[in-house]
Amino acid sequence: MHDEEILEFGRLLFSSLDFKHIQKKAVGRLKKLLNCSHVSLYTYDQKKATLETSTTDTKGHEVHSSLPVDEFSFAGYCAHFSAIFHVKSPKDDIRFAREPEYIRELDLGEFLLMPLVFNGDLLGVIKTVGVAGANFSETDIEFAKLLVDQLAICVQNSKLLQKVHEQFVQIFAAMGDAISKKDPYTGGHTKRVSMFSEMIAKELHLSPQELLDVRMSAALHDIGKIGVPDYILQKKAPLNDEEFQIMKEHPRIGFEILQHIEGIEAVTSGMRFHHERPDGKGYPYGMKEGEIPLCAQIISVADTFDAMISTRPYRKGLPPMVAFEEILKNVGTQFSSVVVEAFKSGFKKTSMYRPDGLTNLMTNIKKAG
Numbered sequence: 001m002h003d004e005e006i007l008e009f010g011r012l013l014f015s016s017l018d019f020k021h022i023q024k025k026a027v028g029r030l031k032k033l034l035n036c037s038h039v040s041l042y043t044y045d046q047k048k049a050t051l052e053t054s055t056t057d058t059k060g061h062e063v064h065s066s067l068p069v070d071e072f073s074f075a076g077y078c079a080h081f082s083a084i085f086h087v088k089s090p091k092d093d094i095r096f097a098r099e100p101e102y103i104r105e106l107d108l109g110e111f112l113l114m115p116l117v118f119n120g121d122l123l124g125v126i127k128t129v130g131v132a133g134a135n136f137s138e139t140d141i142e143f144a145k146l147l148v149d150q151l152a153i154c155v156q157n158s159k160l161l162q163k164v165h166e167q168f169v170q171i172f173a174a175m176g177d178a179i180s181k182k183d184p185y186t187g188g189h190t191k192r193v194s195m196f197s198e199m200i201a202k203e204l205h206l207s208p209q210e211l212l213d214v215r216m217s218a219a220l221h222d223i224g225k226i227g228v229p230d231y232i233l234q235k236k237a238p239l240n241d242e243e244f245q246i247m248k249e250h251p252r253i254g255f256e257i258l259q260h261i262e263g264i265e266a267v268t269s270g271m272r273f274h275h276e277r278p279d280g281k282g283y284p285y286g287m288k289e290g291e292i293p294l295c296a297q298i299i300s301v302a303d304t305f306d307a308m309i310s311t312r313p314y315r316k317g318l319p320p321m322v323a324f325e326e327i328l329k330n331v332g333t334q335f336s337s338v339v340v341e342a343f344k345s346g347f348k349k350t351s352m353y354r355p356d357g358l359t360n361l362m363t364n365i366k367k368a369g
């Protein structure tokens, strides 16, 4: 009877592997198909043995909650026994006290809780809150089970993709770490550049995929230094012109290493162009503003900032506030203005941002001079 609706539900969910997208579509469509006043999707966190959910309350606020898998909440009970749980009078049930306030405020009907299971593994729980005065019939429950089975397949696919992404990040981080075996400075530097790049990318509100590309690209940004001779990489003094010319080739060498991996073009280009500048004075390609990918522009700011605050054998690192001001001074020439704005806003949220500290420091420098 519901064949077409079940197929359509599957088509809707399979159109994406992004969990947030699946969650949003599934919750909206289940609410409509099952004629419910509210639907929540809980995901099972195996490590913590908890059920996690993010929903929007009646005032439009995002509410996150975490429940243990035990017998003392409706969702926890469903997960604990991995079985469908039909609650005809939720308000009379002791577990009602564990419901979030926005649910308790709803004009409540029956509750129907269904485990999301794939291949015997618990993935989560779907909680549906029926319309006041209406009942879930046996037919409704059978229909809901079929829908939830489809949803379980999609959630599993999304989890597998997420795992592949995480493994990519780990492999790339390990490759990035390989360079630290030759040059300990580069190792610590890579980790910090990844951190600052992520900070900027978040301020730019990049999509989850773009954020992942930035993280992977930052982890690999100096991978090409593997091809730079040790006497240059480990030199405890500033490089001379000839050595610097060789060092400048590391983005090109990095590209030669990564170009054989298909499907990571965004990651590769972020690494390949991280020393390019909007004024065309970057290296090794001398690209101009508008030609440099955003990911590379982000790494460029993060990389330069960290290089300035790091102490090297031949010079002391600058205080973060001084390096911050230096970044701001080079907008439009060395760095893109959009990225510097994002860096500025992210930096101001860190403990490194101390405007008074800079004033004191400049006064001391002037006094000393």
Ligand SMILES: [Fe+2]
Pocket (backbone or CB within 6 Å): 221, 222, 250, 274, 275, 303
């Ligand atoms: Fe570099």
